[in-house]
Amino acid sequence: xxxxxxxxxxxxxxxxxxxxxxxxxxxxxxxxxxxxxxxxxxxxxxxxxxxxxxxxxxxxxxxxxxxxxxxxxxxxxxxxxxxxxxxxxxxxxxxxxxxxxxxxxxxxxxxxxxxxxxxxxxxxxxxxxxxxxxxxxxxxxxxxxxxxxxxxxxxxxxxxxxxxxxxxxxxxxxxxxxxxxxxxxxxxxxxxxxxxxxxxxxxxxxxxxxxxxxxxxxxxxxx
Ligand SMILES: [Zn+2]
Numbered sequence: 001x002x003x004x005x006x007x008x009x010x011x012x013x014x015x016x017x018x019x020x021x022x023x024x025x026x027x028x029x030x031x032x033x034x035x036x037x038x039x040x041x042x043x044x045x046x047x048x049x050x051x052x053x054x055x056x057x058x059x060x061x062x063x064x065x066x067x068x069x070x071x072x073x074x075x076x077x078x079x080x081x082x083x084x085x086x087x088x089x090x091x092x093x094x095x096x097x098x099x100x101x102x103x104x105x106x107x108x109x110x111x112x113x114x115x116x117x118x119x120x121x122x123x124x125x126x127x128x129x130x131x132x133x134x135x136x137x138x139x140x141x142x143x144x145x146x147x148x149x150x151x152x153x154x155x156x157x158x159x160x161x162x163x164x165x166x167x168x169x170x171x172x173x174x175x176x177x178x179x180x181x182x183x184x185x186x187x188x189x190x191x192x193x194x195x196x197x198x199x200x201x202x203x204x205x206x207x208x209x210x211x212x213x214x215x216x217x218x219x220x221x222x223x
Contacts, residue, residue, distance in 0.1 A: 002059075003043045003051055007036060011060045015084075017077045023069070024062035027087045035061055035087040038098060042105055045184060045221045050214040053116040053123065054109070057081035063088045073101075074108035078115045083108055099185070107181035114173060126213060133209050138172060140201050147171045162198030179206055183218040 001007065009032050014023040027035070039059070046054075058081060065086035067075045075084040085105060117123050117130040141162055149170050160169070164182055168175035179202050182189045193200040210216040 002036075002040055003046070005043070005056055006058045007039065008058055008060045009036075011062060011084075013062065015060070015082075017080055017082070019077075020068040022060070022062070022065070022067055022075060022077075022084050024065040024084075024086070027061055027063040031063070031088045032061060034098070035085075035101070038102060039105070042102060042184075045216070047215040050113070050210075050216050053120050053126065053214070054113055055079075055081055055116045055120045056083050056109075056112050058083070060084040061087050064090050073104045076108050076111045076115070078112070079119065083112060102185040103181045106184040107177045110177040110180040111173065114176065129209075129213060133205070134172065136205055137176065137202065140198055140205070142198070147175070161196055162202070164199060175202075176206070179203060183207070184221050 010026055011022075013025070014021050016022075055078075060082060062084055063086070065072055065075065065084060067084075072084075073086045076082075077084065085101075085108065087101070114130075117126055123130075142160065145160065145162070147169060163169060163175065164178050168178050179199070183203060183206060189203070193203055207218055210218060
């Protein structure tokens with residue numbers, strides 16, 4: 001258990017969920033230990049108020065994680081309280097890229113957090129605040145911009161101001177999760193915001209939301 005969340009290191013795979021099948025392998029002892037140490041540190045960044053919204057009961061640690069036979073780094077299983085995370089790929093000789101894994105963790109955590117506002121037990125307290133937050137976020141985007149999963153549209157677009165990478169064009173959920181993941185894990189984030197006013201405003205908006213209602217100060221996370 002870490003912060004009330006069960007950490008499953010030997011999941012009985014494959015696991016069938018409502019939308020699909022989680023498969024993979026049991027992680028090696030060394031990689032599991034590294035990953036658990038990381039989880040301990042990363043979960044300590046969040047307040048109890050944040051955790052009451054987070055609908056996660058179990059974190060599954062899996063090597064070479066797959067969802068419906070496709071490779072994934074993280075799978076939030078909404079409505080079932082499960083977050084599956086990949087701790088290593090098939091090539092176990094590679095060192096673990098801890099910075100990357102940290103960012104994936106916070107990205108997936110944000111998806112669960114966001115899901116908590118519409119379905120969580122304590123969500124009713126924050127629903128209006130969360131709606132306003134989404135509305136204000138969308139308003140920061142360039143006027144003609146629309147989120148799109150169409151890869152052709154995305155490839156034809158030049159890198160747009162206001163987005164930390166082109167994956168953010170996909171949807172507001174991915175845009176927010178990406179910004180959040182950088183804020184919580186990437187020490188160069190502040191410097192890099194200086195070149196993009198919209199990204200800076202998105203970070204400020206996210207930061208205000210987290211601090212005001214959940215007492216999470218991302219600046220303290222970037223030590
Ligand atoms: Zn995502």
